[in-house]
Amino acid sequence: xxxxRASQTNSTQPRVGLFVTCLVDLFRxxxxxxxxxxxxxxxxxxxxxxxxxCCGQPAFNSGDTDATxxxxxxxxxxxxGYDYVVGPSGSCMATISKDYxxxxxxxxxxxxxxxxxxxxxxELMAFLTDVLEVSPPExxxxxxxxxxxxxxxxxxxxxxxxxxxxxxxxxxxxxxxxQDAEVCCGFGGTFCVKYPEISVKMVxxxxxxxDASGADTLLGGDLGCLLNIAGRLKRLGKDVRVLHTAxxxxxxxxxxxxxxxxxx
Amino acid sequence: MAxxxxxxxxxASSALSDASLQTSIAGLKSGFVAARAxxxxxxxxxxxxxxxxxxxxxxxxxxxxxxxxRYEREVVRQGGKVHWARDAEEARRIIREICAAAGARTVVKxxxxxxxxxxxxxxxxxxxxxxVESDAGEYIVQLAGEAPSHIVMPTIxxxxxxxxxxxxxxxxxYGFMDRAKSAAxxxxxxxxxxxxxxxxxxxxxxxxxxxVAETGSNIIVTNEGNGDLTSTLARVHIVTAGIEKVVPTLNxxxxxxxxxARSALGMEVxxxxxxxxxxxxADDLDGxxxxxxxxxxxxxxxxxxxxxxxxxxxxxxxxxxxxCPVYLSVGGHSYGWVYPxxxxxxLTPMIAGxxxxxxxxxACTLNGRCQQVCPVxxxxxxxxxxxxxxxWEQGFxxxxxxxxxxxxxxxxxxxxxxxxxTGLAIPVLAWLGRSSGRFRSLPLASGWTAGRDMPAPQxxxxxxxxxxxxxxx
Amino acid sequence: MSAxxxxxxxxxxxxxxxxxLLTEAEAASIxxxxxxxxxxxxxxxxxxxxxxxxxxxxxxxxxxxxxxxLQLLVPAVKRLLEGVDGIPDISVAPALSHLGWPTDWDIxxxxxxxxxxxxxxxxxxxxxxxxxxxxxxxxxxxxxxxxLPDVHVVVLRASDIVGFAxxxxxxxxxxxxxxxxxxxIISGPSRTADVGGIVVRPAHGPKAVHIVLVDD
Numbered sequence: 001x002x003x004x005r006a007s008q009t010n011s012t013q014p015r016v017g018l019f020v021t022c023l024v025d026l027f028r029x030x031x032x033x034x035x036x037x038x039x040x041x042x043x044x045x046x047x048x049x050x051x052x053x054c055c056g057q058p059a060f061n062s063g064d065t066d067a068t069x070x071x072x073x074x075x076x077x078x079x080x081g082y083d084y085v086v087g088p089s090g091s092c093m094a095t096i097s098k099d100y101x102x103x104x105x106x107x108x109x110x111x112x113x114x115x116x117x118x119x120x121x122x123e124l125m126a127f128l129t130d131v132l133e134v135s136p137p138e139x140x141x142x143x144x145x146x147x148x149x150x151x152x153x154x155x156x157x158x159x160x161x162x163x164x165x166x167x168x169x170x171x172x173x174x175x176x177x178x179q180d181a182e183v184c185c186g187f188g189g190t191f192c193v194k195y196p197e198i199s200v201k202m203v204x205x206x207x208x209x210x211d212a213s214g215a216d217t218l219l220g221g222d223l224g225c226l227l228n229i230a231g232r233l234k235r236l237g238k239d240v241r242v243l244h245t246a247x248x249x250x251x252x253x254x255x256x257x258x259x260x261x262x263x264x
Numbered sequence: 265m266a267x268x269x270x271x272x273x274x275x276a277s278s279a280l281s282d283a284s285l286q287t288s289i290a291g292l293k294s295g296f297v298a299a300r301a302x303x304x305x306x307x308x309x310x311x312x313x314x315x316x317x318x319x320x321x322x323x324x325x326x327x328x329x330x331x332x333x334r335y336e337r338e339v340v341r342q343g344g345k346v347h348w349a350r351d352a353e354e355a356r357r358i359i360r361e362i363c364a365a366a367g368a369r370t371v372v373k374x375x376x377x378x379x380x381x382x383x384x385x386x387x388x389x390x391x392x393x394x395x396v397e398s399d400a401g402e403y404i405v406q407l408a409g410e411a412p413s414h415i416v417m418p419t420i421x422x423x424x425x426x427x428x429x430x431x432x433x434x435x436x437x438y439g440f441m442d443r444a445k446s447a448a449x450x451x452x453x454x455x456x457x458x459x460x461x462x463x464x465x466x467x468x469x470x471x472x473x474x475x476v477a478e479t480g481s482n483i484i485v486t487n488e489g490n491g492d493l494t495s496t497l498a499r500v501h502i503v504t505a506g507i508e509k510v511v512p513t514l515n516x517x518x519x520x521x522x523x524x525a526r527s528a529l530g531m532e533v534x535x536x537x538x539x540x541x542x543x544x545x546a547d548d549l550d551g552x553x554x555x556x557x558x559x560x561x562x563x564x565x566x567x568x569x570x571x572x573x574x575x576x577x578x579x580x581x582x583x584x585x586x587x588c589p590v591y592l593s594v595g596g597h598s599y600g601w602v603y604p605x606x607x608x609x610x611l612t613p614m615i616a617g618x619x620x621x622x623x624x625x626x627a628c629t630l631n632g633r634c635q636q637v638c639p640v641x642x643x644x645x646x647x648x649x650x651x652x653x654x655x656w657e658q659g660f661x662x663x664x665x666x667x668x669x670x671x672x673x674x675x676x677x678x679x680x681x682x683x684x685x686t687g688l689a690i691p692v693l694a695w696l697g698r699s700s701g702r703f704r705s706l707p708l709a710s711g712w713t714a715g716r717d718m719p720a721p722q723x724x725x726x727x728x729x730x731x732x733x734x735x736x737x
Numbered sequence: 738m739s740a741x742x743x744x745x746x747x748x749x750x751x752x753x754x755x756x757x758l759l760t761e762a763e764a765a766s767i768x769x770x771x772x773x774x775x776x777x778x779x780x781x782x783x784x785x786x787x788x789x790x791x792x793x794x795x796x797x798x799x800x801x802x803x804x805x806x807l808q809l810l811v812p813a814v815k816r817l818l819e820g821v822d823g824i825p826d827i828s829v830a831p832a833l834s835h836l837g838w839p840t841d842w843d844i845x846x847x848x849x850x851x852x853x854x855x856x857x858x859x860x861x862x863x864x865x866x867x868x869x870x871x872x873x874x875x876x877x878x879x880x881x882x883x884x885l886p887d888v889h890v891v892v893l894r895a896s897d898i899v900g901f902a903x904x905x906x907x908x909x910x911x912x913x914x915x916x917x918x919x920x921x922i923i924s925g926p927s928r929t930a931d932v933g934g935i936v937v938r939p940a941h942g943p944k945a946v947h948i949v950l951v952d953d
Contacts, residue, residue, distance in 0.1 A: 020726050022676075026690055027719060029726035048730050050683075053676040059669055061630060061649060063656030067673035074677060151631035184589045188629025190665070193711030195273065195627060197280055200715030201593045202629075231716030234702050259719035261701030291934045312778035320777070329750045330759065330767060342916065348743035358742075400940055401931035417931065424933030447932040455941055462941075463851055478771060479916055489884045489927040489942025496880045496919065507746065512770055514906040519777035521902075533797070533867040535927060536942070539920040547876035549831075550848035551918045561746045569753035 013045040014132075017079045019087030019096070019121075022054040023223040028258060031223060034250035035088050035124055042134045044084075051078035055095040061189050065103055072100045076113050084131070085121040088246050089222045090153015093123040098156050123153055124246055125221060129162040136169020139251040143241070146178040146215035148206065148229065150222035154182055163221055163245045170248060178213035180205070187228040203232040210240060217241045217257075219248060230259035267616055268600035272623040276594040285421050285595050292420055296586045299530025300637070307526070317523045318641045320516045321508075321577035325568060331477045331510045332559065338480025342542030344555035352382035355560045359384060359469070359502060360391055362556050366500045368393060368466035372458075374484060374491035375399040376471030377415050377580060378560055379504050380602040381615065384469070396461045398490035400454050407434055413596030415603065416528050416582040421595050424450070458490065468498030468552065470540075472505035473579070474520060475557070478513040481539040482557065485524060488535075495540050501552035503540070507559050508576040514539075520579055523639035527581035563615035571650055575610050577640040584634035584644060590627055599624060606634040606644045613651055618660050625651035687728045694721040776903050779866065786865035790898045793868025794948060797925035798938075803950045807892070810836055813949050814857060814890060821854075830858040832877035833892060849885030856886035862905045863898040863948075867924055870948065871905055874919035883921055889943040891923070895952045 016039050024031045032048075039046045056071030075096065079085045087093045097118040104114040128134045147167070153159040167175055186192060186202025193199075206229060210218055218233075218240055220226050230242035241257035256262065268275065279285055304310045324331050336346040347362075349355035363371065371393050373379065385395045385406070397406040401418035405411060408430050412418030419427070427450050432443040438457050444450045462468075470491050472482035482503045484491040495501045511517050525531045544551030567575050585591040585605025596604035601621070603611045609624040630645045638644065655661050675682050697703055697720020705713045712718055723729075759767070782789050794801050802813055810833070818825050826843040834846045849856060858878050860870040870891050874880040883889060899905060902922065909916075927942030938944050 025726040026686055027721050029724065029729055030722055032726040032730070048727070050727070050731075051679050053679050053682050056673070056676070059673045059676075061652065062665060062669045063649070063652035063654070063661060064669055064673060065653050065656070067670070067677075071673065071676055074679075151629070151633070155632035155636055182633075184629050184631035184633065186589070186629065188631065190669075191626070191629045193709070194665075195276070195590075196711045196714050197273075197277055198590055198593050198627070199629075201280055202589050203716070205589075205593075227719050228716065230719050231702070231712065234717040234719070235704075235715065255722075256701050259702045259717060261697065261699045261720070288934075295934060307780055309778045309780055316777040326754065327759070327763070327767060329747055329754065332747070332750070334771070346743075348746045350742055350745050350749075354742055398941065399931070400929045404931065417934075419931050420934075422933075424935065427932050447935040448937045450932050451929055451937040451940060455939070458941060459851060478774070481916075481920070487927070488929045488940035490940065492880070492884045492919075492921070493941055496884065507750070512767075513774035515774040515776055515903050518902045518906070522779070532793075533869060533922075533924040535797075535923065535925040537869075537922040537924070539922075541916050541918060541920075544918050545875075545915070548874060548918055549876060549879035550881045551874060551879075559746065561749065565746065565749035565753050568750060569755065 014083045016044040016084045017082035018048045021089045021092045031244045034246040034252045037250040042132045049078040055092040057095045086127045088124045090123045094152040094156035097121040125162040140171035141248045142172040143217040145217040146213040148220040149182045150225045176213045178209040185225045187224045219245050234259040267620045275598040279594040279598050303526040303530045335477040344542040347558045349560045355382045356387040370394045370464045371467045372465040372494045374470035374494040462493045462497045465498040467500045468494035469502045474517045475510040481541040486536045500554040503557045527583040527639040583637045587633045587637045610647045690721045690725050694723050790865040797868045801948045828856040830878040832859045848879040849881035853885040855888045856882040857890040858882050860893040863893050869924040872921045873917040880919040884942045889946045891948050
């Protein structure tokens with residue numbers, strides 16, 4: 001099975017199944033490798049079950065609950081047997097830990113398994129901070145950054161301080177809070193293509209706040225939001241680097257930022 | 265009020281390019297959002313109050329028949345009359361009959377969203393009555409022939425200049441010949457005109473923020489005092505209220521009033537909170553001779569006892585819209601009916617039906633800020649998602665979305681095929697975008713690329729790289 | 738007139754709630770809840786209730802004047818009228834009409850008038866939590882006097898200041914009073930922000946409310 005590295009696991013290491021998320025898989029695999037590094041540095045044995053695709057959120061948020069249930073069961077099956085399931089997105093991990101138990105609660109075969117999976121599923125920053133209680137990693141990043149709180153992570157999972165705590169150890173990085181850091185960037189999954197004008201207005205407001213903070217780097221914990229914000233920043237010709245927090249913490253921020261190319 | 269015909273999307277589009285509207289709603293953001301945050305920060309008990317408020321509403325809704333009958337009994341004991349209306353049409357008929365029996369010519373109204381919901385003014389005007397809104401904001405939108413764009417601040421879409429233009433045009437009839445320059449002057453005109461109307465009114469119609477079963481009272485909350493003059497000076501006082509407005513006791517109302525003022529305006533209290541109970545007593549020197557309450561269902565019982573019951577906790581504070589980034593982008597009129605913002609996106613399809621409000625549940629990023637500030641903890645994003653599910657089940661989702669989601673979900677359930685497809689496509693896209701790191705346009709992605717670049721994939725997919733790495737070990 | 742509406746709406750409610758009868762326990766708990774209503778979470782009161790009342794009332798833009806006896810009410814109103822030309826024309830609630838008002842003033846004892854420069858009415862209680870006054874309608878205190886004047890003078894006894902609205906409800910329940918047509922909880926002058934978001938005072942009611950706080 002692809003990525004089954006169970007043979008390397010020693011018995012005291014927590015076995016972590018990495019939920020890559022589809023956007024990271026497709027657009028920014030570097031975030032996935034940053035997760036692997038952070039988790040391995042923290043003493044975890046990391047595996048990547050091959051049978052994972054997406055958490056099902058696009059179907060769930062579009063009203064197709066039946067398809068979501070099928071995808072949920074596939075995900076539950078794929079991640080059976082791990083001590084923890086960890087992913088670099090508050091949004092996907094909230095779907096797994098909050099929505100799966102809810103949509104499968106009347107399914108006698110799956111409700112217990114959904115609850116069990118939910119109980120050991122974590123967003124990356126929360127896992128490192130709240131479960132493993134790691135110290136901020138010693139790494140460096142030159143920049144003046146501001147942090148966008150993605151909505152699902154913030155409101156469904158209570159992720160607020162964790163990334164900031166971890167970033168506080170990064171040498172050379174100053175973190176300046178922007179106005180309305182907790183306000184939605186306008187991504188909203190399919191919302192951004194269904195209502196592009198409103199979405200662009202919202203992301204433009206976000207960029208106004210990024211500008212006003214004086215930051216040269218935007219950090220966040222959800223690639224959907226970061227693609228949206230980077231996409232608008234680049235369209236406006238703004239020279240702000242956009243990175244996932246994991247990339248900075250793993251010391252893997254030396255490559256072009258999101259939406260930047262070789263020539264930037 | 266009739267539901268607007270054109271789409272949310274086209275109304276939103278005009279709203280986004282309306283500079284004056286954008287200026288007006290920006291003020292909401294800086295004003296009320298900040299004021300609420302200060303009020304909440306100053307009150308360590310606020311979270312406990314939200315829990316208590318939600319529990320009071322849940323308890324009452326679970327025994328709604330019991331409390332409504334108790335409430336009715338008390339109203340009757342105090343000499344008032346209670347009328348029950350199944351729908352908007354029946355509510356209008358009841359009120360028209362009360363007005364006719366009173367020989368009414370002039371009706372003054374306090375602010376009442378449910379009266380907007382049942383489109384009352386048009387019905388009364390069709391009977392030849394003069395209907396005058398007394399809340400300054402409602403008065404202004406009535407004069408302008410518009411609908412309120414916010415449930416607490418009806419004129420949030422209007423600047424002082426807009427109002428000055430309107431009054432200059434319409435207040436000559438009252439002898440105000442010169443254009444008023446300041447908000448104070450404009451409000452002074454409203455005060456003068458309404459003072460006469462209050463004394464002329466045969467019928468005063470108010471809403472109710474709460475109905476109290478303990479005493480048979482209705483409670484209204486205002487800052488202007490217009491509701492009080494409406495309910496005190498007219499010969500007949502009619503209260504319009506949704507059936508979900510009842511609470512058991514005065515103590516319960518007190519909990520909810522604390523939440524209401526803070527959530528709506530960021531204030532501890534409003535200037536006036538008034539309990540009206542029955543008509544004037546035998547030896548009273550003022551007050552109405554008749555007191556009627558019209559309890560209105562109009563779709564509420566369909567929410568009761570089911571997945572949408574929590575929506576009936578709503579106390580109409582407007583905090584959800586004040587904190588909604590979509591509302592703050594497009595304003596209230598874009599929503600097309602009486603109730604805008606997140607609560608409206610739930611209530612409109614629930615009351616008026618999906619076919620009249622197909623877009624509203626989707627015009628939301630599910631960011632959850634509304635739920636975070638809701639004083640009675642209504643899980644608005646969850647309710648909106650449930651509405652989307654109903655639409656999916658009932659076939660209200662447009663074909664393109666349905667096809668796209670279904671195709672994607674089909675693929676998502678076939679990991680090997682998905683891996684093969686993305687493993688081929690992504691490197692190509694990455695190669696095409698490697699130089700600039702982004703695309704200015706992409707086929708089938710115009711929704712995205714109209715206002716944003718599309719970041720290019722970094723390289724091969726994670727899973728492709730991970731599989732190779734595993735093979736190399 | 739709408740008996741059918743009543744039965745239909747109640748039937749819908751009962752159906753939505755599952756058409757079940759209350760259990761004895763539920764009925765008893767509702768009865769108990771109605772007879773001795775629970776008190777919800779409330780803000781703390783800092784220091785003496787009267788001190789907080791005064792501070793909060795001033796924050797609500799009331800003016801507050803403390804006098805040692807009700808006999809000083811008339812002089813207090815006289816001071817408010819200083820600089821007003823002509824014969825004072827004020828309205829006094831019947832409850833306060835016996836206090837020796839100057840015979841050369843025009844005193845309206847009755848409901849409010851279209852033009853109402855000053856009214857003087859009694860409060861039942863003051864609430865320290867919010868700096869509010871509670872006024873009841875009766876033959877001795879018509880409600881229109883609370884809303885029609887330009888300047889509203891509210892007479893409040895210091896001993897009637899309580900912590901919370903719930904304390905007033907408890908008092909009214911225990912006194913078993915006939916419930917009045919109108920209970921006003923007033924927490925400041927009339928105002929609006931409906932034009933351009935600019936706060937304007939007054940809107941329809943008094944532009945100033947003066948509390949005469951009587952020590953007893």
